[in-house]
Amino acid sequence: MEVLNSVAIEFDAISDLFRSAREEGRDYLFEYEVYNLLGRSGAETPPKCILLPRGARSSDDELNALPGEKVVLKIVSPTIVHKTEVGGVRVVPKNPDKIRSAVRRMLYDVPENYANMINLAPEHAPAEYRGLAGENLVAAIRRDLKGVLMVQFMPPDSSAFGNELIVGLRNTREFGMVVSAGLGGTDTELYAERFRKGQAIVAASCELIDGKAFFELFRKTISYRKLAGLTRGQRRIVTDEQLVECFSSFIEMGRHYSPMNPDAEFVINEMEINPYAFTDFLMVPLDGMCKFGSPRERENRRPIGKIENLLHPGKIGLIGASTKRRNFGRIILDNILAEGFAKEDIFLLREGVDEIDGVKCYPNLADLPEKMDMFVVAVGADQVPGLVDEIIRFDAANSVMLIPGGMGETEESRERAQKVIEAIDEAHGNGDGGPVFLGANCMGVVSRPGKYDTWFIPEEKLPKDRESAYRRAALVSQSGAFMLHRSSQCPEMKPAYMISMGNQTDLTLGDMVKHFRDSTEVDVIAVYAEGFNDLDGLEFCTAVREAVLAGKEVVFYKAGRTPEGKSATSGHTASLAGDYMVCESCVRQAGAIVARNFTEFQDLFLLAENMAGKRINGNRLAAVSGAGFETVGMADSIHSDDYQMQLASFSAESHQKITEILDAKRLSGLVTVHNPLDINPSADDQAHAEITDILAHDEGVDAVVVGLDPLSPAMHTLLETDVPAFDMKAESGIVQLLAEVVGRSDKPVVGVIDGGRLYDPMRDALHNSGVPIFPVCDRAVAALSQYIEARLYAESIRMESDR
Structure with missing residues (x-):
């Protein structure tokens, strides 16, 4: 037995379940065995259930043994995965005669319904039934029925969309054991396909995450917002602690029954609870499957x-x-x-x-x-x-x-x-x-x-x-x-x-x-x-x-x-x-x-x-350009589905210094100092460079994007020209000045040259000086935002590792 966050996982008992199934020639657990596994996993207590074997006569006492006024009857078969579609799930009053009647009807109806499904789509038939038709197919399906599982009926707190949860483990070929969680129910695949990435379902490697970190991933999903009562008209139906406990249990089982564990007797190939419903702050598994196998020998002897x-x-x-x-x-x-x-x-x-x-x-x-x-x-x-x-x-x-x-x-x-x-x-x-x-x-x-x-x-x-x-x-x-x-x-x-x-x-x-x-x-x-x-x-x-x-x-x-x-x-x-x-x-x-x-x-x-050597303190961006459309474009680009930046607030000292530069350049009447900062097409190389330098040293700024206005007559941006005021090689030109600014700054500074091929030499010169240059402002902001967000996450990994 191992203990995780006060959760006891009885690995010996779970292995016994796998062992017993293997002795019967099975590489899967029946649903009631999955509930037994969950009961041993330290997570939520599964509903009480009783197997009614096919052909056996159950007593009234046995049929009355479960609490409540109703029971759920589920067909038990190694081949029928989607039970509801074939009439394999029924809710009936807890009355022995009504239970017996429903069981008998299911044992006849389900094989016929399943045979009809196979006839309509024979390519999806299990291997055991391929080539069979008519009464032979029905007889084969009926022969494989183990019986009916009688399960405690636990009415969910809500039947509204999004109030069911799927949690699963999968042994993937490339990444080993992967844990996943998200919107559960019969439409799980549709949700995953139609919802934006990371909203319907999230997944992670069991080896690289723990329950708390996986919960933080899950917190961003629509599923969490529904379960936590964060949407209009909803109320919380599960605690964060319950979810962390559930995820932790699955992750630890994934690590134990993993191809990466040299001591593993079994490997979980696939385990899925779909769905968990919620009753009075209890997580109730309504269906479950588990497939397992033996670990394969793995060697990496490459020198x-x-x-x-x-x-x-x-x-x-x-x-x-x-x-x-x-x-x-x-x-x-x-x-x-x-x-x-x-x-x-x-x-x-x-x-x-x-x-x-x-x-x-x-x-x-x-x-x-x-x-x-x-x-x-x-x-x-x-x-x-x-x-x-x-x-x-x-x-x-x-x-x-x-x-x-x-x-x-x-x-x-x-x-x-x-x-x-x-x-x-x-x-x-x-x-x-x-x-x-x-x-x-x-x-x-x-x-x-x-x-x-x-x-x-x-x-x-x-x-x-x-x-x-x-x-x-x-x-x-x-x-x-x-x-x-x-x-x-x-x-x-x-x-x-x-x-x-x-x-x-x-x-x-x-x-x-x-x-x-x-x-x-x-x-x-x-x-x-x-x-x-x-x-x-x-x-x-x-x-x-x-x-x-x-x-x-x-x-x-x-x-x-x-x-x-x-x-x-x-x-x-x-x-x-x-x-x-x-x-x-x-x-x-x-x-x-x-x-x-x-x-x-x-x-x-x-x-x-x-920028590998640059310091990343946060996601506060300063945006500067002499082209008004660029400042608007930069501001419009700080949010997306994949990242969130914010416009920095300039310090009073930075505000004063920028105002002094604008006064000296006779631009103060044309420019209002705020972020994003439109410094007017009349701003020259020195104004661009000095304002960038000021913002790069502002403690409230984490990164700077500067538009370099290549077509402006005030800027030195051309290589081969007879006009000295346009010559990019000038000592007072932006190429030399910005390279010096970037060299002094320990924060990210990127430039934008939104112009045609005439300005390629300028781009090349700045790139060679270590200044990243982008052709359009929104691309610059998007790339810098993604980079900063990833760097901040990497730093959080290092800090967590040091604890």
């Missing part, structure tokens, strides 16, 4: 310490470079050399050739003079299984990059991929674990600290800026193309590492976040994911939480949020996309900054790259 060899190799091997054409292998060689990696530390496999571009060639793996830190495979997919076997057999490398596709993305290539996976897994079980493998279907890696680039994109297609400094960030993408296009479209993002994960044949997203969690080279980890390997979603979230606790920032985007999107990601990366709501909730709960679309991902990553 992920060798990711260090992958990202900072001393020796690089490469197979697949052509001597006659610029194939993928030759482009990879060109890019490695262009980054300055020493020729003498590159080893090419090419039979019959002494050297390519001054890099020495060797006929086969056996002839390599030493072990490679990293070996790049850029040959056809059909050659990969044999080559992987040889690399392992000769112990030729610590890490391997598998560039080829055709390794599991299609049905035809899955057998080939499986051979590779089996060989890799076997190697991981021997000696030092053999090499780690990145890919397959991998576009490569750019490691600025490691001084190499194995992307197979010609420099003519993607020019490289090798002169500007990189930032302490890593971009990890399951899709190489996503990373490539972001790099082309947003050169202002300058991560130290860009890693294409491909199919996760070996190394996973979780492995990579674990590596960067401990890296001294990285403060920001950005991840684009399409799917997780089994339980790697949980490993990933655990690593995210640990990275956040270590003071790092994680930006995350998950593709495959719709059924159509899931299908597309599966075909692309040979990995199944998981349920998006669960994924987003788990990753956000771990402390990551979660983007909803590609543009948000770019914006949030840009902010994280530039």
